[in-house]
Amino acid sequence: MKRFIARINTRMGFFFLLVFLFWLKTLLAYFADFSLGVTGIYQWFILLINPLATTFLLFGLALYVKKAKIFYPLILLIDFGNTLLLYLNVIYYREFTDFMTINTMLGYSKVNQGLSGSSLALTEPHDLLFWLDIVIILVLMLMRKIKMDQNPLPKRIGFQVTSLSALLFGFNLLFAEIDRPQLITRTFDRSYIVKYLGIDTFTVYDGAKTEQTSKMRSSATKSELKNVEKYVHGHYAKPNKKYYGEAKGKNIIIIHLESFQQFLIDDKIEGQTVTPFLNSLYHSKSTYSFSNFFNQVGQGKTSDAENMLETGTFGLPQGSLFAQLGSDQTFQAAPAILKQKQGYSSAVFHGNVASFWNRNNVYKNMGYQYFFSASYYDTSGDKATGYGLKDKLLFKDSIKYLQTLQQPFYAKYITVSNHFPFDLDKEDSNFKVPNTGNTSVNNYFRTANYLDQSVKEFFAFLKKSGLYDNSVIVLYGDHYGISDSANKDLAKTFSQDPSHFSSYGNDPADNWDDWDDTQLQRVPFMIHVPGAKNGGIQKQYGGEIDVLPTLLHLVGINSKPYMQFGTDLFSSQHDQVVAFRNQDFITPNYSSVGGTIYNNATGQIVTPTGALKKQITKDQKAATTQLTMSDSLNEKNLLRFYTPKGFKKVNSANYNYSDGLQKELAIQKKLGLKSTSMYSKNRDHSLEDLYKTDAPEATHSKSKSNRIEITNPDSTSGN
Ligand code: GP9
Numbered sequence: 001m002k003r004f005i006a007r008i009n010t011r012m013g014f015f016f017l018l019v020f021l022f023w024l025k026t027l028l029a030y031f032a033d034f035s036l037g038v039t040g041i042y043q044w045f046i047l048l049i050n051p052l053a054t055t056f057l058l059f060g061l062a063l064y065v066k067k068a069k070i071f072y073p074l075i076l077l078i079d080f081g082n083t084l085l086l087y088l089n090v091i092y093y094r095e096f097t098d099f100m101t102i103n104t105m106l107g108y109s110k111v112n113q114g115l116s117g118s119s120l121a122l123t124e125p126h127d128l129l130f131w132l133d134i135v136i137i138l139v140l141m142l143m144r145k146i147k148m149d150q151n152p153l154p155k156r157i158g159f160q161v162t163s164l165s166a167l168l169f170g171f172n173l174l175f176a177e178i179d180r181p182q183l184i185t186r187t188f189d190r191s192y193i194v195k196y197l198g199i200d201t202f203t204v205y206d207g208a209k210t211e212q213t214s215k216m217r218s219s220a221t222k223s224e225l226k227n228v229e230k231y232v233h234g235h236y237a238k239p240n241k242k243y244y245g246e247a248k249g250k251n252i253i254i255i256h257l258e259s260f261q262q263f264l265i266d267d268k269i270e271g272q273t274v275t276p277f278l279n280s281l282y283h284s285k286s287t288y289s290f291s292n293f294f295n296q297v298g299q300g301k302t303s304d305a306e307n308m309l310e311t312g313t314f315g316l317p318q319g320s321l322f323a324q325l326g327s328d329q330t331f332q333a334a335p336a337i338l339k340q341k342q343g344y345s346s347a348v349f350h351g352n353v354a355s356f357w358n359r360n361n362v363y364k365n366m367g368y369q370y371f372f373s374a375s376y377y378d379t380s381g382d383k384a385t386g387y388g389l390k391d392k393l394l395f396k397d398s399i400k401y402l403q404t405l406q407q408p409f410y411a412k413y414i415t416v417s418n419h420f421p422f423d424l425d426k427e428d429s430n431f432k433v434p435n436t437g438n439t440s441v442n443n444y445f446r447t448a449n450y451l452d453q454s455v456k457e458f459f460a461f462l463k464k465s466g467l468y469d470n471s472v473i474v475l476y477g478d479h480y481g482i483s484d485s486a487n488k489d490l491a492k493t494f495s496q497d498p499s500h501f502s503s504y505g506n507d508p509a510d511n512w513d514d515w516d517d518t519q520l521q522r523v524p525f526m527i528h529v530p531g532a533k534n535g536g537i538q539k540q541y542g543g544e545i546d547v548l549p550t551l552l553h554l555v556g557i558n559s560k561p562y563m564q565f566g567t568d569l570f571s572s573q574h575d576q577v578v579a580f581r582n583q584d585f586i587t588p589n590y591s592s593v594g595g596t597i598y599n600n601a602t603g604q605i606v607t608p609t610g611a612l613k614k615q616i617t618k619d620q621k622a623a624t625t626q627l628t629m630s631d632s633l634n635e636k637n638l639l640r641f642y643t644p645k646g647f648k649k650v651n652s653a654n655y656n657y658s659d660g661l662q663k664e665l666a667i668q669k670k671l672g673l674k675s676t677s678m679y680s681k682n683r684d685h686s687l688e689d690l691y692k693t694d695a696p697e698a699t700h701s702k703s704k705s706n707r708i709e710i711t712n713p714d715s716t717s718g719n
């Protein structure tokens with residue numbers, strides 16, 4: 001004990017004591033207050049080390065100070081400041097199940113008002129432990145039990161500790177990237193940053209992002225809006241009378257097919273048809289199926305696809321618009337347009353945590369009425385995979401919420417089971433996978449087949465319940481499942497169905513090039529209009545940016561007043577230059593990949609001259625302009641300066657995603673005989689029994705284990 005006190009009475013000893021105690025209280029917050037969804041020894045290891053780098057760095061700053069009467073107050077101040085940041089996050093998390101961003105801190109008074117009762121009400125007995133060490137040390141110092149060491153430390157000590165913390169941070173980042181690639185570039189969920197890199201790093205990271213955004217926004221001018229307006233109006237494509245309003249007043253059901261690529265349609269593997277049901281939809285006379293439709297996502301992946309379909313604007317050049325700008329972005333999105341124009345109610349069904357991709361904030365700014373995220377379902381035990389509730393269960397367990405939605409409704413289902421690395425429990429599928437030597441490529445076909453089965457079960461319910469006849473069902477793949485680096489392994493399967501892959505030439509695996517990668521960026525886009533007879537395969541080139549104007553015109557809403565960068569796919573003026581987020585582009589005749597031009601008919605490289613050169617230059621300019629105009633609008637949030645005629649700005653404060661079912665039932669009750677929900681139309685009898693699934697988990701009782709951490713930022717009652 002004497003030796004311990006002697007140590008503490010040195011500056012290095014005092015430094016290590018404070019670092020150790022701060023590390024302990026950070027772990028206290030991790031275990032007692034935050035739900036970070038840590039699974040497996042490796043993630044636990046990262047969680048244990050992630051406070052160290054920043055703690056050494058921050059506390060180590062005091063080691064550069066020579067005078068004892070500055071060193072001690074400074075290091076205690078740093079400790080106090082860091083403890084305050086930690087503790088404020090603990091309090092904030094108890095109320096919002098989220099971490100404090102710089103914007104939140106700047107508006108804490110508003111947050112404090114938002115807290116149910118004051119912050120005080122949110123304290124808990126173990127909170128004392130966050131402050132006890134500082135109090136005890138101060139008392140011991142006042143009682144001269146801990147003496148101040150007057151001997152300054154050599155400057156190199158401070159430098160060594162700083163370098164050590166940089167090294168530690170480097171390792172921490174490396175370990176994090178190994179477990180969750182692109183953690184920083186694709187910030188899909190704040191809790192992941194905290195789980196892998198700690199509160200301090202999260203706060204600094206968020207600070208840098210906020211600074212960057214506010215710089216961009218504060219420099220925004222109305223004239224920039226003028227430029228964008230001019231571009232959008234010049235690019236507008238008039239609707240095609242043949243299709244305009246064809247689905248007016250019908251429910252719109254969007255089915256997001258996670259990581260589903262077009263090549264899967266009609267593909268055969270090991271003698272099995274991979275997606276028989278989606279194939280039947282694709283070839284149905286009641287479906288407008290697009291065979292040259294491309295994903296145009298960037299690092300925001302799913303959230304970029306969602307953004308394009310909901311707003312008609314692209315994702316950002318870097319990172320995710322939802323995660324970076326979504327919390328206070330001005331949106332003029334589909335849920336609000338459909339509500340204000342035709343009285344649609346709106347809901348999202350998704351089996352992952354509400355905070356993923358910052359959806360719970362973004363959807364409020366878009367005007368989504370309901371968000372039935374993971375906390376609304378039993379996701380325990382084997383019912384979920386890493387990204388959320390299995391698709392068959394999502395569709396089945398959503399019926400109690402879907403049947404109580406007022407019609408017409410705009411409902412979006414975001415599936416997750418067909419997500420990299422395409423894991424699925426044995427009990428869920430007996431699909432025979434190929435052997436490409438690449439496990440995730442092999443498994444891709446099995447999860448795609450599982451997704452196909454889940455969509456089939458859902459359609460069976462739509463038909464049995466009668467919803468089918470009064471709805472238009474839109475299905476789309478959000479982005480590639482197989483990355484370019486694995487395409488050569490994928491190409492090994494092409495020989496199993498040569499006619500299906502004839503356009504990739506002979507020995508595709510050996511002759512694979514960038515053109516082949518580009519062709520595989522096709523994803524399905526199907527608009528299924530029950531009862532329609534004029535459906536069929538549409539060959540015009542297009543992408544996710546074109547969906548919203550196409551859909552609005554189909555339900556009889558003209559997209560002209562809105563700042564949307566795509567064009568109606570059915571319009572004779574539709575723009576078939578499809579821009580990719582990295583400024584590559586494809587047209588019916590040519591692909592431009594990294595500046596190299598390929599002839600789409602042959603897949604061969606061409607060196608454009610004369611008229612062709614002019615055309616390629618014009619198309620490149622069209623693609624680049626479309627992207628930069630969209631970026632200008634989004635990065636500078638120019639929609640705050642623009643309101644389409646008759647459009648009422650969305651107020652996110654009007655939305656809260658807790659107790660969704662109770663709210664639906666209250667509306668039903670209030671409307672009485674005027675209620676248009678399926679439940680009311682079925683004389684207040686549930687339709688849930690009509691749903692048939694062969695999902696083995698459907699009969700499994702709720703268990704304590706959970707593969708995903710359930711949190712609902714809006715919830716005070718569990719959902
Ligand atoms: C997450 C899910 C997948 O909730 O939507 O997102 P992704 O990783 O594909 O962007």
Ligand code: MN
Pocket residue numbers: 258259301302478479
């Ligand atoms: Mn996705």
